Amino acid sequence: MAHVLRGDFSKGKTAPRQTGSDGETVPDYRLLLSVCFSDPLIWRRLLVPGTLTLADLHRIIQISLGWCDSDAHRFLVGKIFYQPRPLAAGQDGAIGYDEAAASLHQLEEGMQFIFTYLYDGGQGWEIELTLEEVVRPPISGGCPVALTGDRGCPPESIGDIHRYQCLLAELDQDQLDRNTVRLSLPGVPDFSVTACDITVINQRLAHLFPGEHH
Structure with a gap:
């Protein structure tokens, strides 16, 4: 079973909202x-x-990947950067708007063009977000799944x-076949290279976004 790391995701808890400002029902989105650069590909599919908001999606991504929300992040949607501190220029001078x-649903067009999540100050992890389907009518009940x-x-x-791929390349096949490996780095626990624990992810998502569970 893959370990989902502990983090403080209680901040900014959002109550489910079902309609937009114009009163129309807002769709769900199926995201990949x-x-x-992971090979084999590391991926999660979400509803x-x-x-x-993008701030909510940030917390969803952190839970889905088992991360602890310990570093800077920002989104690139279309051609616009969004981040926690609006209108503050990043290291590359790009201004970010308030996530x-x-x-x-306000960003649907941009999500179909460019949709990227940059973590660790934009210097480390890059997550590609693909809008696979616009789900109308919505079926999530206000809770991401x-x-x-x-x-x-x-x-x-x-x-x-890139460092992770190099570390895996140093392991022999027998170590990888045992599934749970240690990478001999300070603060890095044993973890499953191959397993993705969807049940644990959904438990944490349900705690943060109660919604209406079916």
């Missing part, structure tokens, strides 16, 4: 999260209410996917 003020996924996501403290 994939860790860029996410369109009423949630907590941007609902997913992890549908499927594959492979354990490496601990964020490793730094980036």
Whole structure:
């Protein structure tokens, strides 16, 4: 079983909202999260209410990948950056808008163009977000759900996917076949290279976003 790391995801808990400002029902979105440059691909497929914000999606991504929300992050949607501190220039000088003020359904067109999540100050992990389906009418009941996924996501403290791939390359096949491996790095626990525990992910998502469970 893959270990989902503990983090404080209680901040910013969001009550489910079912309609947009115009009173129309907001759709759900089926999203594919994939860790860029991972081989074999590390991915999660989610059903996410369109009423949630990018700030909500940040917490959903952290839970889905077993990370602890310990570093900087931002989104690139279309051609616009969104981050927790609005209008503050990043290291590359790009200005980011407030992720907590941007609902997913308001960004639908941009999500179909470019949709990326950058973690660790934009220098480490890059997650490609693919909008696979617009689900109308919505079926989530206001709660994001992890549908499927594959492979354990490496601990964020490793730094980036390239270092992780190098560490795996140093292991022999017998170690990988045993599934649970230790990478001999400070603060990095044993974890499953291949397993993705969808049940644990959904338990944590349900705690953060109560919604209406069916």
